[in-house]
Amino acid sequence: MATYSYLFLALLFSSLCNRSMVLSSNMDSHDLARVQPLAPLPAWACSSKESKREGLKIIHRYGPCSPFDGQRATPIQILQQDQSRVTRLQSRLTRASSRVDVQDTTLPARPGTAVETGDYIVTVGFGTPPRDMTLVFDTGSDLTWIQCQPCSGGCYEQQYPIFNPTDSSSYLNLSCNSAVCSQLSLSNGCSSSTCVYSTGYGDGSKSIGFFAHDTLSLTQSDVFPNFLFGCGQQSNGLFGKAAGLLGLGRESVSLISQTATKFGRVFSYCLPSSPSSPGYLTFGTDAIPSTVKFTPLVTDPNNPSFYFLNMIGISVKGQALPIPASTLASPGTIIDSGTVITRLPSSAYAALRLAFQQEMMNYKSVSSPSSVLDTCYELGGSEALSVPPIVLHFEGDVDVNLDYSGIIYEMRAVGCLAFAGNEDNGELTIIGNKQQLKLDVVYDVGGRKVGFGPGGCR
Structure with a gap:
C-alpha cells in the first residue's frame, strides 16, 4: 500500500516519546476470439503445481x-x-x-x-x-x-x-x-x-x-x-x-x-x-526471459517512489482508440501491484467502453453488481465470453496484449469489462494487477525501464 510522505509525530504509546511485451494470445488481434480460460479449480482447492521459476x-x-x-x-x-x-x-x-x-x-x-x-x-x-x-x-x-x-x-x-x-x-x-x-x-x-x-x-x-x-x-x-x-x-x-x-x-x-x-x-x-x-x-537479471520487451521508466520528482510509464494508446480489435496523446501523458501512468482494476482518464475509458460494447452486442447486457465496474454481461454457464482483443501500447514499441483474465472481471454470473474510469482526465492512470496477470513483469530500476513478456508463471 502506498504511504503518505508526510510525518506522524504524535505517539500515544508510553515507550516512545515524541520528537521529531508482448503477451501472445495465439489469435489474430484483428478478430473476435473465443478466449476460453483454463478450467478453474474448485473454490476450496489449492493447486499443487509449482512455478518453474526460482524465487x-x-x-x-x-x-x-x-x-x-x-x-x-x-x-x-x-x-x-x-x-x-x-x-x-x-x-x-x-x-x-x-x-x-x-x-x-x-x-x-x-x-x-x-x-x-x-x-x-x-x-x-x-x-x-x-x-x-x-x-x-x-x-x-x-x-x-x-x-x-x-x-x-x-x-x-x-x-x-x-x-x-x-x-x-x-x-x-x-x-x-x-x-x-x-x-x-x-x-x-x-x-x-x-x-x-x-x-x-x-x-x-x-x-x-x-x-x-x-x-x-x-x-x-x-x-x-x-x-x-x-x-x-x-x-x-x-x-x-x-x-x-x-x-x-x-x-x-x-x-x-x-x-x-x-x-x-x-x-x-x-x-x-x-x-x-x-x-x-525474483531478484536480479538471471531470471529475465528473453521474450521481455522494455519501455522506459519515468521519474516524477514529486513522487519518486512510484513506477511511472509512458502509455501512448489502447487498441480494441486492432483499431486504435481515438485518445489524444495528451490525455494519457498528463498527469501520467503508474504500474501498481496493489491496485486491482486499471483506472483510465474519463475520456479514454469512455472510448474503450464504447468500442468494447460495439463488439459485445451479441451478449445480454446486465447491471453491474459493483459500482466500480459499469459494463457487464451475462455469463453463459461454463462458456467464456468471446471478447475483442485489447492491447495497451507503451513507449518503445511495447504492445501488451491482455489475457482474457485481464479483460473480464467475473462476479457471480456476470462478467464485466475490467477497467474503470477516473472522475476526470486530470487524475492519474493506474495499471492494475488484473491487467498484469499471466505476464512476466520486470523492473530494471537501475536501467530505468520496465518490461513485459508472455507466458508468466510457467
Missing part, C-alpha cells in the same frame, strides 16, 4: 492457498477495497507536497481497523535464527516493516506469532544520531536515543515503532545482514493477518535499493493467474 512464492491472500485462516473476500468486496486504495493513491499523488502539523496529529488506538492493502503475499525470514514472516508486497511503498513485541502501543491481529527482537542475535535498534536516521524521510524522532519511524496510510491507519536493522533472508542463499526495517510497536489496520509489508518502491530504504549490490536493482514477478495457483517474485 519467492506469491500467494493471493484471499485464495485457498493463503495461510491466513478465515481471510476470504468476495469479488465485490475486493472491488470495494480496490476503490479505497485508488482514492488514497490519487490523493497522495495530487498532494505530494502536503505535510501535517504534528502538534495537531493524534493516533487512534484502534487495532484491527480495516485497511485495504495489496492482494498478494510472500514469506521471508527475519532475524538470527530466521523467523518466517508473511508480508504483503507492494510496489507503491518503500519501507519494509513488521509488527514487533512488546507492541506497547497496540497491534492488529496477525496469523503467526509477532516477531520478538530479543530472540534474534543480530537485531539492533538505530541511534538517533546515525546518518540513516537523519536521512530517513519517515523518521519522527527518538525514544531514549533510539530512532523512531512513523508511516501513515490514507485512511488513518499507521505503523509506528523503532527503526532498526537485522538479517533478512529471502532464500537460503540470499541473506542480507543489517537490513533496515521498521519494528512496529503500534499498528492499526487489518493487513490480511500479514506480519507487515514488504516495500518494493524506488527510494533508498526500499528492499530494491538495499539489495542493489547483489541484484542490481532488478526484480520481476508473475502474479498467479488464479487465486488457486502460485506466482513468483
Whole structure:
C-alpha cells in the first residue's frame, strides 16, 4: 500500500516519546476470439503445481492457498477495497507536497481497523535464527516493516506469532544520531536515543515503532545482514493477518535499493493467474526471459517512489482508440501491484467502453453488481465470453496484449469489462494487477525501464 510522505509525530504509546511485451494470445488481434480460460479449480482447492521459476512464492491472500485462516473476500468486496486504495493513491499523488502539523496529529488506538492493502503475499525470514514472516508486497511503498513485541502501543491481529527482537542475535535498534536516521524521510524522532519511524496510510491507519536493522533472508542463499526495517510497536489496520509489508518502491530504504549490490536493482514477478495457483517474485537479471520487451521508466520528482510509464494508446480489435496523446501523458501512468482494476482518464475509458460494447452486442447486457465496474454481461454457464482483443501500447514499441483474465472481471454470473474510469482526465492512470496477470513483469530500476513478456508463471 502506498504511504503518505508526510510525518506522524504524535505517539500515544508510553515507550516512545515524541520528537521529531508482448503477451501472445495465439489469435489474430484483428478478430473476435473465443478466449476460453483454463478450467478453474474448485473454490476450496489449492493447486499443487509449482512455478518453474526460482524465487519467492506469491500467494493471493484471499485464495485457498493463503495461510491466513478465515481471510476470504468476495469479488465485490475486493472491488470495494480496490476503490479505497485508488482514492488514497490519487490523493497522495495530487498532494505530494502536503505535510501535517504534528502538534495537531493524534493516533487512534484502534487495532484491527480495516485497511485495504495489496492482494498478494510472500514469506521471508527475519532475524538470527530466521523467523518466517508473511508480508504483503507492494510496489507503491518503500519501507519494509513488521509488527514487533512488546507492541506497547497496540497491534492488529496477525496469523503467526509477532516477531520478538530479543530472540534474534543480530537485531539492533538505530541511534538517533546515525546518518540513516537523519536521512530517513519517515523518521519522527527518538525514544531514549533510539530512532523512531512513523508511516501513515490514507485512511488513518499507521505503523509506528523503532527503526532498526537485522538479517533478512529471502532464500537460503540470499541473506542480507543489517537490513533496515521498521519494528512496529503500534499498528492499526487489518493487513490480511500479514506480519507487515514488504516495500518494493524506488527510494533508498526500499528492499530494491538495499539489495542493489547483489541484484542490481532488478526484480520481476508473475502474479498467479488464479487465486488457486502460485506466482513468483525474483531478484536480479538471471531470471529475465528473453521474450521481455522494455519501455522506459519515468521519474516524477514529486513522487519518486512510484513506477511511472509512458502509455501512448489502447487498441480494441486492432483499431486504435481515438485518445489524444495528451490525455494519457498528463498527469501520467503508474504500474501498481496493489491496485486491482486499471483506472483510465474519463475520456479514454469512455472510448474503450464504447468500442468494447460495439463488439459485445451479441451478449445480454446486465447491471453491474459493483459500482466500480459499469459494463457487464451475462455469463453463459461454463462458456467464456468471446471478447475483442485489447492491447495497451507503451513507449518503445511495447504492445501488451491482455489475457482474457485481464479483460473480464467475473462476479457471480456476470462478467464485466475490467477497467474503470477516473472522475476526470486530470487524475492519474493506474495499471492494475488484473491487467498484469499471466505476464512476466520486470523492473530494471537501475536501467530505468520496465518490461513485459508472455507466458508468466510457467
